[in-house]
Amino acid sequence: MAIGARITSENLSGKTATVTFIPYTGSTSGTTVNLGENVIPFNNITTHPYGVYNIYVPEYDYTYTLNIPEPEVDVQTYVYMNRMNDSDNYAAATLNFNTFTAEIIDLGVDINIWNNNNIYEITNSGYMYYFRGVADSNDRLVVFTDASNNEITRYSGTTGNASRNTLDGGWTTFEDVDNGVLKYSDGTSVYTYTWDPVTHYIDIEWDWDAISSDNTFIIKKWEVAPLSGWTNNGPGQSYIVNPNDGTTSLFKTWTDGTYIRHHISPSSNAIHVITETQDNVTGSTYTTFEIYDTSGNILETVLLTGATYNNYYEEFHGTNKHTIVFYSYNDINVPYKIIHYNSDTSTLIQTSHNRGTEYQNINMQGYQNFWSNSVDRNNGAVVIQLYSGGNWTSYGYEVTFCDIMYMFDNQSTFSTYTFADDESKKINSWGQLSDIYRVACDNGDGIAAVLTIMSGSTRIESLSVNVTDVYQYNYWSLGNKSIYQIFTNSANNVTYKYINELGVVTDTLDDYGLITSYASNVNTQGQNGYISIQSEGNIGFYVYSGSTGFTQTDYYGNIYDTPPYDTNTFKQNSDMVLFTDGQLDFRVLNSTGLTQSFSFPEYSGYSINVGATKFMFVYSDYNDNNLVKIRLYDFAGTLLNSETTTWTNSWNTYGVNERFVVNNYTSNTVEIYLVSENVITSVTTQDYGSEEEVNDYIYNND
Amino acid sequence: MKILDIDVNIIKNKQKIKRFKKTFYTNESLTVEHVKSVIKNEITFPFEVVKEDFYYMSDELKDTDSVPFLSGNELIITIK
Numbered sequence: 031m032a033i034g035a036r037i038t039s040e041n042l043s044g045k046t047a048t049v050t051f052i053p054y055t056g057s058t059s060g061t062t063v064n065l066g067e068n069v070i071p072f073n074n075i076t077t078h079p080y081g082v083y084n085i086y087v088p089e090y091d092y093t094y095t096l097n098i099p100e101p102e103v104d105v106q107t108y109v110y111m112n113r114m115n116d117s118d119n120y121a122a123a124t125l126n127f128n129t130f131t132a133e134i135i136d137l138g139v140d141i142n143i144w145n146n147n148n149i150y151e152i153t154n155s156g157y158m159y160y161f162r163g164v165a166d167s168n169d170r171l172v173v174f175t176d177a178s179n180n181e182i183t184r185y186s187g188t189t190g191n192a193s194r195n196t197l198d199g200g201w202t203t204f205e206d207v208d209n210g211v212l213k214y215s216d217g218t219s220v221y222t223y224t225w226d227p228v229t230h231y232i233d234i235e236w237d238w239d240a241i242s243s244d245n246t247f248i249i250k251k252w253e254v255a256p257l258s259g260w261t262n263n264g265p266g267q268s269y270i271v272n273p274n275d276g277t278t279s280l281f282k283t284w285t286d287g288t289y290i291r292h293h294i295s296p297s298s299n300a301i302h303v304i305t306e307t308q309d310n311v312t313g314s315t316y317t318t319f320e321i322y323d324t325s326g327n328i329l330e331t332v333l334l335t336g337a338t339y340n341n342y343y344e345e346f347h348g349t350n351k352h353t354i355v356f357y358s359y360n361d362i363n364v365p366y367k368i369i370h371y372n373s374d375t376s377t378l379i380q381t382s383h384n385r386g387t388e389y390q391n392i393n394m395q396g397y398q399n400f401w402s403n404s405v406d407r408n409n410g411a412v413v414i415q416l417y418s419g420g421n422w423t424s425y426g427y428e429v430t431f432c433d434i435m436y437m438f439d440n441q442s443t444f445s446t447y448t449f450a451d452d453e454s455k456k457i458n459s460w461g462q463l464s465d466i467y468r469v470a471c472d473n474g475d476g477i478a479a480v481l482t483i484m485s486g487s488t489r490i491e492s493l494s495v496n497v498t499d500v501y502q503y504n505y506w507s508l509g510n511k512s513i514y515q516i517f518t519n520s521a522n523n524v525t526y527k528y529i530n531e532l533g534v535v536t537d538t539l540d541d542y543g544l545i546t547s548y549a550s551n552v553n554t555q556g557q558n559g560y561i562s563i564q565s566e567g568n569i570g571f572y573v574y575s576g577s578t579g580f581t582q583t584d585y586y587g588n589i590y591d592t593p594p595y596d597t598n599t600f601k602q603n604s605d606m607v608l609f610t611d612g613q614l615d616f617r618v619l620n621s622t623g624l625t626q627s628f629s630f631p632e633y634s635g636y637s638i639n640v641g642a643t644k645f646m647f648v649y650s651d652y653n654d655n656n657l658v659k660i661r662l663y664d665f666a667g668t669l670l671n672s673e674t675t676t677w678t679n680s681w682n683t684y685g686v687n688e689r690f691v692v693n694n695y696t697s698n699t700v701e702i703y704l705v706s707e708n709v710i711t712s713v714t715t716q717d718y719g720s721e722e723e724v725n726d727y728i729y730n731n732d
Numbered sequence: 733m734k735i736l737d738i739d740v741n742i743i744k745n746k747q748k749i750k751r752f753k754k755t756f757y758t759n760e761s762l763t764v765e766h767v768k769s770v771i772k773n774e775i776t777f778p779f780e781v782v783k784e785d786f787y788y789m790s791d792e793l794k795d796t797d798s799v800p801f802l803s804g805n806e807l808i809i810t811i812k
Contacts, residue, residue, distance in 0.1 A: 150790065195790040236789055236804030237737060237753075250803070263734050263801070289735050291803075310733050314757070343752055391776070393750055422777050459777065460749035506745060 035079035035098055038071040042094070045070050045087050053081040054100050077275075101218065102128065104154045105177040107725050108684060108691045110702050111149060111159060113141050113718035120146055122159070123713050124179040125704040127689050132704045132713045135179055141718060144171055149723035151730065153199030153596045155217030156182070157723060160194050160204070172204045174215040183220045185213045197240035197247055198296050198400070199596065199727025200273075205232065214276065216245065221276030223269075229254055235268065238293040238346070239400075242301065245273035246324040248281065248292050260286045262308045268292060270301075270326050281326050289314075295346035297398035297409075299324055300373045302352055304342070315340050316356060321371050321378075330371060330378050337364040345396030348410030348439055350374045355394060355414060362390045366416065368444070370437065381444060388431035389416040393459040395467075402597050402728055404555040404604040406509040407464030410439025413483075415459055415469075417450070425478055425497045426456040426470055436467055438485045447483050456497065457481070462507040468533065470505065470514075472497045478516065482533025489533035495525060506554040508573070513552060513559050521547040526561060528573060528580055537579030539563070539571060553589040556604025558619045560589055570608075574623050583624055586610050586617070592640045594732035595687040603642045605665040618665045628667040631659070639685025644670060646690045646705055648683055660692055662705055673710040677701070686729045693722075733757040736799060739806045740771055742779075765795035771807060779811040 037049075049065040051074060065074060065083075074083075080100040086093045106127040114121035114136060122135045137159060139146075144161035151157050156175040163169025171186040172194070191207035203214045210227040213220055225232060234240060235248035252266040265285045269278040282303065284290050293302040301322040308314045316339045321330040334356060344354035350373040358364035362385050370379040383389065396412040397403075414435040420428030432450040437443065449457055453474060461469030467483040471490065478493040478500055495516050502517045510531035517524055518541070526539040542565045544550055549564035557575040562568070568585035586608035595602055608624075609616040614632065618625045630636070633649035634656060644664050650656045658681055660673040677694050684691040690705035695717060703712040724730065735755055742750040754771050756762060764786045772781075786793045789804040799805055 193789065193791075233802045234789070234804065238739065240789075240804070291737070306735070308733070308735070308757075310757075314735075341753075341755075345751070395749070397748070427777075460744075504745065507747065 033077065034073050034075035036071060036073050037068075037083060037085070037096065042070045042085075042087060045089060047072075047094075048086045048088070050084045051081055052084075053078055101176055102178045103218070104128075105725075106154055106687055106689050107177075107179060108686075108689050108704075108722070109149060109157060109179060109725075110693065110700070110715065110720060110722045111137070111146055112700055112715035112720040115714060115716055118142055120144070120159075120161075121715050122157075122175075122179055123700075123702045123715055125689070125691060125702065126178070127704070127706065130704065130706050130709040130711075132702065132711045133179075134713050134715070137173055137181075139171065139173065144169075146719060146721050148194065149721045150194055150196040150202045151199065151723050151725040151727060152196065152202055152215070152217040153727045154725055156202070156215065157725065158194070158196075158202035158204065158215060159721075170204075170206065172213065174202065174213070174220045176217055182215060182218070185211070185220075187211060195234065195240075196727060197234065197236075199731075200241040200245040200296070201247060203234065205234075207231070212249070214271070216273065216276075219276060223249060223271075223278055225251060230266075235292045235294070237291045238344075239295045241296055242294040242324050243296055243299045243350070244324055246294065246301075247271045247273075248294065248301070249278060250292075261310065262287050263289055270324065273324075279326065281322075293344070293346075293352075294324075295352075295398050296400040297346050297348065298350050298352060298373065300329065300350065300352065300371065301326075302344075302354070302371075306340075313338070313340065313360070316342070319354065319356070319369060321373070323373075329373070329376065332369055332378075332380065334367070337361075337367075339364070339367060343392055343394040343414075345394055345412055346398040347396030347412045348408070349399045351396075351410060351412070353394070353396065353412045353414075353437075355392065357385060357392070362386055366392070368414065368435070370412070370444070372442070375442075377442065379443065383414075383416055383433065383435065383446075385416075388418050389433060390419055391417050391427075391459070395460060395463045397463065399600050401732055402594050402600050402602040404592070404602050405464065405507050406556060406601060407507070408439045409600065411463055411465070411467070412437055413461075413463055413467045415457075417457065417459065423456055423497070424500045424502060425472055426458040428454065428456055430454060432457055434467065434469075434483060436483060438465060440465075440485060447488055449481065462505060462512055464507065464510050466510050466531065466533070468505075468512055468529070470503060478503070480512070480514065480529060480533065482529075484532070491529065491533050491535055493525075493527050493535065494538075504552070506552055506559060508554060508557045508559060509575075511557060511573075513554065513561070513573070515550070515552055517548065524550045524563065526552075526571075526580065528577070530578070539580055553591065553606060555591045555606050556621065558604050558606055558621065560586070560606060560608060560619055562586065572619055572624055574619065575621050576623065581624075583617075584608075584615075584627075588638075590638045590640050590645070592642065593686060594728050595642065596726050596728040597642075597687075603640070605640065605645075607638060607640055607645055609638065616667075618667060620665050625665075625667050631661075637681070637683045639683050639690060641685045641690060642687045644688075644690070644707070646683065646685055646692075648681060648692055650678065658692075658694065660703065660705055660710060662690060662707065662710075670707045671705070671710055673703070673705070675701075675703075684724060686724050686726055689724060689726075734759055734801050736762065736801055737803065737805065738767055738771065738799070741806065741808045742775070743808060743810045744812075761798045763795065764793045764797050764799055767799055768795070768807060772809070775809075779809075781809060782812050783810040784808070785810075
């Protein structure tokens with residue numbers, strides 16, 4: 031975050047001016063601010079100094095206009111760091127997919143002094159470039175950049191221990207352990223936290239995730255153990271890092287024998303704190319569970335009294351929802367203690383469920399609104415499956431007791447469905463969770479089935495296959511629909527079931543004999559699914575959002591879809607490119623069905639990358655001296671842009687959201703292409719030893 | 733005893749099917765290999781491992797590395 035702007039002028043230095051300021055955005059957007067009389071140079075101290083300055087100099091009776099543009103934010107980039115052409119400095123070849131420009135940025139770091147080591151990214155924002163000394167590898171240098179990849183600041187230090195991180199894509203951090211310095215950047219500003227490394231060490235809290243939804247993170251500061259050591263982890267404090275100004279404020283303090291976990295998630299605006307009291311003789315126990323806002327204000331306190339709780343399952347789910355189930359690791363007679371908190375409605379729910387031998391096992395599922403998914407599921411739901419012990423079969427656990435507690439996104443209380451109550455059944459311990467919960471089961475009749483729990487109703491649907499015949503099964507979630515795949519006969523036969531949102535089988539591909547075991551594959555994205563079956567003849571089937579059954583089509587052996595990427599909706603593209611290696615024909619399976627067949631040019635080698643709205647085909651053209659060519663298509667199969675390069679060498683590609691990148695390597699040069707619908711452009715560096723990065727944490731870590 | 737928490741994620745068909753915390757109470761330094769072995773032995777369903785990744789924050793650790801007594805240790809098991 032900026033701290034202000036300094037207005038300077040060589041010609042007007044010392045002159046008095048009357049200044050008005052019109053910010054571009056911010057709380058005073060559009061409203062003229064009178065900055066009064068100032069003597070040039072002068073400062074405008076504000077966190078938002080971007081806008082138009084009208085500087086009236088009475089001596090000349092003239093108004094000078096100065097424009098300070100807002101910095102770019104939320105920019106998709108790709109960076110490739112290597113040696114600059116005609117320089118000993120490292121270059122950051124920067125492909126900007128907002129401005130569709132390729133630029134060489136001189137990092138001002140000499141390759142004779144520094145080795146490039148790694149690049150850390152902030153999602154759709156800046157980077158942290160990390161170097162180690164050539165002469166002394168304990169010399170460390172980090173260069174922090176903003177969303178345009180312009181340097182904010184740099185830091186260097188000599189330390190034998192340094193930790194570098196990207197915190198869920200919200201911050202880059204560099205910890206100089208020996209000197210007690212933490213530098214952290216949000217892509218706009220770089221902040222500093224210091225401590226005495228003789229007496230303390232720090233630990234960025236990452237017990238669950240590292241940031242909250244407003245980009246708060248937490249630093250734990252522990253006391254270094256004396257020579258006699260601590261009995262446990264030792265005393266310490268935690269500090270909340272304010273995401274708006276980088277300042278730290280004391281949050282929690284503890285002594286040796288007390289252990290505090292702070293659980294935060296990019297999907298939640300709350301901090302969940304679990305306090306554990308350690309006793310090395312009688313055992314440890316959790317004593318309190320507290321919920322705070324990200325400023326450290328207490329919202330709820332739950333005392334974990336009346337029993338010994340020393341383990342838990344938990345899930346952050348949807349947005350601002352969290353459920354935790356405490357239980358006893360060594361006493362199954364302690365009931366489960368279930369706590370749910372919705373910080374949107376400030377609702378705390380406490381309930382319990384018997385454990386004992388009947389419900390000694392637990393699994394829990396929930397999805398937080400952070401990681402993207404092509405499936406159009408509603409992430410607000412949570413499900414807790416409690417069941418007795420039994421043997422695992424090819425179609426789930428043998429259970430005699432099984433209760434499923436659930437709360438869908440549109441519900442505000444838990445409901446419980448009893449699947450088994452002192453009877454012999456089978457059920458899987460995980461299932462498909464969206465607006466429904468669907469799980470494979472045998473309802474006691476020896477027939478493979480699926481249980482679908484919906485908001486207000488349940489259904490058990492037979493799959494018409496004897497459980498004893500099931501060799502292996504799989505399922506794919508298509509939002510609230512499913513594809514179930516059942517291998518029988520030692521996986522030499524396969525059956526498919528298409529199940530709708532109500533849990534009803536609407537179509538079947540029945541008992542196909544395969545040319546070899548497992549010679550059938552499924553690829554799904556969103557509500558799209560493609561099934562290949564190698565039977566007497568190779569055949570394919572597909573479904574899409576409008577399907578009520580499988581539709582037969584050509585066989586394709588290679589299916590391409592998008593890698594994960596950051597989106598505000600947490601839902602990524604579901605289009606799939608269907609292709610077969612060695613052939614030219616391709617189709618696209620999208621939300622409206624399957625396109626007609628298109629044809630790629632003849633090739634001797636190729637790569638395909640699928641992004642959010644387009645896909646890229648890069649190939650060497652053996653009809654044209656094996657020159658490498660680039661083609662960008664939309665999902666209707668329309669060629670959007672193309673380029674013929676001048677090289678025949680190997681290449682490397684990226685397709686991440688709207689970023690399409692092609693790198694060509696020669697013996698001593700690298701050419702880096704930005705590929706877009708309207709612009710294909712490139713820059714070059716020397717090939718000295720590279721690092722490269724995409725500024726998308728989801729892509730890099732999902 | 734010191735607390736060492738491991739965040740365990742089990743992935744199947746690109747879907748998280750189980751996430752849980754495993755706490756070690758120990759004053760001894762533990763290797764990644766040891767921690768992985770203990771955790772896999774406690775998973776109660778049969779599974780064929782496709783991939784195992786162990787991270788301390790942004791760094792991937794090798795089997796021979798010691799697991800730091802810090803938060804941010806994560807084991808991701810991808811099963812078939």
